[in-house]
Amino acid sequence: MTRPRTLYEKIWDAHVVEQRPDGTCLIFIDRHLVHEVTSPQAFAGLRASGRTVRRPDLTLAVPDHNLPTTARRDADGNRLPIADPESAAQLAALEKNAPEYGIRYIDATAPEQGIVHVVGPEQGFSLPGTTIVCGDSHTACHGGIGALAFGIGTSEVEHVLATQTLLLQPAKTMEVRVEGDVGPGVSAKDIILHITGVIGAAGGTGHVIEYTGSAIRGLSIEGRLTVSNMAIEGGARAGLIAPDDVTFAYLKGRPYAPKGADWEDAVAYWRSLATDPGATYDKVVVIDAADIAPSVTWGTSPEDVVPITGIVPDPASFADPSKQAAAAKSLAYMGLEPGTRMQDVAIENIFIGSCTNSRIEDMRAAAAVIKGRKKADNVRWAIVVPGSGLVKAQAEAEGLDRIFIDAGLEWREPGCSACLAMNPDKVPAGERCASTSNRNFVGRQGPGSRTHLVSPAMAAAAAVTGKLTDVRELMG
Ligand SMILES: CC(C)[C@H](C(=O)O)[C@@H](O)C(=O)O
Numbered sequence: 392m393t394r395p396r397t398l399y400e401k402i403w404d405a406h407v408v409e410q411r412p413d414g415t416c417l418i419f420i421d422r423h424l425v426h427e428v429t430s431p432q433a434f435a436g437l438r439a440s441g442r443t444v445r446r447p448d449l450t451l452a453v454p455d456h457n458l459p460t461t462a463r464r465d466a467d468g469n470r471l472p473i474a475d476p477e478s479a480a481q482l483a484a485l486e487k488n489a490p491e492y493g494i495r496y497i498d499a500t501a502p503e504q505g506i507v508h509v510v511g512p513e514q515g516f517s518l519p520g521t522t523i524v525c526g527d528s529h530t531a532c533h534g535g536i537g538a539l540a541f542g543i544g545t546s547e548v549e550h551v552l553a554t555q556t557l558l559l560q561p562a563k564t565m566e567v568r569v570e571g572d573v574g575p576g577v578s579a580k581d582i583i584l585h586i587t588g589v590i591g592a593a594g595g596t597g598h599v600i601e602y603t604g605s606a607i608r609g610l611s612i613e614g615r616l617t618v619s620n621m622a623i624e625g626g627a628r629a630g631l632i633a634p635d636d637v638t639f640a641y642l643k644g645r646p647y648a649p650k651g652a653d654w655e656d657a658v659a660y661w662r663s664l665a666t667d668p669g670a671t672y673d674k675v676v677v678i679d680a681a682d683i684a685p686s687v688t689w690g691t692s693p694e695d696v697v698p699i700t701g702i703v704p705d706p707a708s709f710a711d712p713s714k715q716a717a718a719a720k721s722l723a724y725m726g727l728e729p730g731t732r733m734q735d736v737a738i739e740n741i742f743i744g745s746c747t748n749s750r751i752e753d754m755r756a757a758a759a760v761i762k763g764r765k766k767a768d769n770v771r772w773a774i775v776v777p778g779s780g781l782v783k784a785q786a787e788a789e790g791l792d793r794i795f796i797d798a799g800l801e802w803r804e805p806g807c808s809a810c811l812a813m814n815p816d817k818v819p820a821g822e823r824c825a826s827t828s829n830r831n832f833v834g835r836q837g838p839g840s841r842t843h844l845v846s847p848a849m850a851a852a853a854a855v856t857g858k859l860t861d862v863r864e865l866m867g
């Protein structure tokens with residue numbers, strides 16, 4: 392009998408082309424996602440060496456980071472230019488490179504355009520058991536459907552374009568098991584924020600995390616993508632969730648998903664990927680779902696998590712001296728005093744979007760809280776940015792856009808938006824943002840911006856009260 396293996400080991404083993412004496416493996420890459428920021432130099436490198444794209448059929452390009460989220464066409468249907476020269480150049484490069492190398496390209500104004508990590512699963516391009524890479528650290532997101540998905544650097548993007556392979560060291564395995572049921576108002580985002588708080592921003596270093604347990608199995612695909620998206624914020628190389636009937640139902644009939652007999656074969660294979668009984672992980676963390684509250688960050692690392700009912704911690708309360716120093720620095724940047732109740736922190740900006748939380752369920756969760764309420768007066772800027780044109784269309788068909796607009800929020804075009812300050816959507820220096828994104832780093836949403844990571848329902852709650860708020864207090 393073969394040795395029991397984890398989900399990670401099975402996917403890895405199925406993709407090893409060659410193993411080197413030092414243990415490094417040449418891995419076949421099934422899917423390559425490309426966006427405008429990390430690809431121009433990679434294509435320039437290909438061009439300089441006279442090489443071609445080895446498997447254009449396994450490559451999908453879509454712009455997302457730099458696109459403004461305001462209207463992309465004028466009243467006559469003409470495409471509006473991008474004002475920022477660097478952004479315009481990156482977009483122009485992708486628009487030229489994709490057709491030149493025969494790569495599938497979703498144009499900035501195509502109905503299915505969106506954030507690359509939303510588009511991949513939505514199009515059925517990202518599939519269970521596949522290896523997926525993208526020149527982007529949140530590629531781990533695709534682990535939510537059971538794909539082994541890594542972020543890579545620009546030189547690796549060039550390597551994958553040219554060879555459809557990548558040299559990788561095998562990772563260690565880590566299980567994060569979340570058992571039990573979460574309480575009302577607790578979403579997938581709260582689960583992953585809580586996990587990040589428990590394991591720390593370096594807790595998964597060198598590991599691929601498999602999220603298991605009944606609380607994870609009970610999540611929709613949207614929720615699983617949210618969890619896996621932030622594997623990287625726990626330091627892991629990738630995140631994984633075993634594909635199951637929920638996954639198959641989500642993927643069936645999507646444009647790039649297998650069809651007919653191929654679909655049946657694929658599902659049979661995908662079912663075989665689940666971690667075998669008796670397989671072991673290098674590290675195991677067990678979390679009780681009942682301990683997870685709606686969560687919020689107070690600092691400038693995604694591990695700086697407290698329940699919304701909590702307070703800003705005192706740096707002295709941390710055992711580790713380096714964490715004490717980091718916490719003191721974070722609090723100075725964030726303009727927060729130890730002991731302040733999180734619910735007393737006023738918020739001027741709201742961002743609902745990003746590859747963590749811009750799928751249809753996120754839109755629904757935010758709209759459910761906003762419905763019948765109004766944006767608080769002290770909230771200066773509140774934008775809702777669907778993750779793709781298809782999410783946008785679905786949300787509009789359900790009337791969610793009207794709920795946001797009637798409450799005084801803005802309803803935007805898809806893109807990365809205020810998740811990072813690479814386009815016009817920025818948070819001003821010294822102001823706070825309740826944000827559904829995944830990073831609260833210094834300057835992440837604009838120079839001097841102060842980010843509090845929360846779930847869509849919590850961001851919506853902050854939008855209507857003007858301060859960080861326990862969404863459970865607003866629930867029916
Ligand atoms: C711009 C891009 C390379 C970057 C990443 O790698 O993740 C961005 O998506 C981010 O979230 O910080």
Ligand code: SF4
Pocket residue numbers: 455456506508527529745746747806807810811828829
């Ligand atoms: S939405 Fe944010 S985290 Fe996701 S790919 Fe874009 S910039 Fe990166």
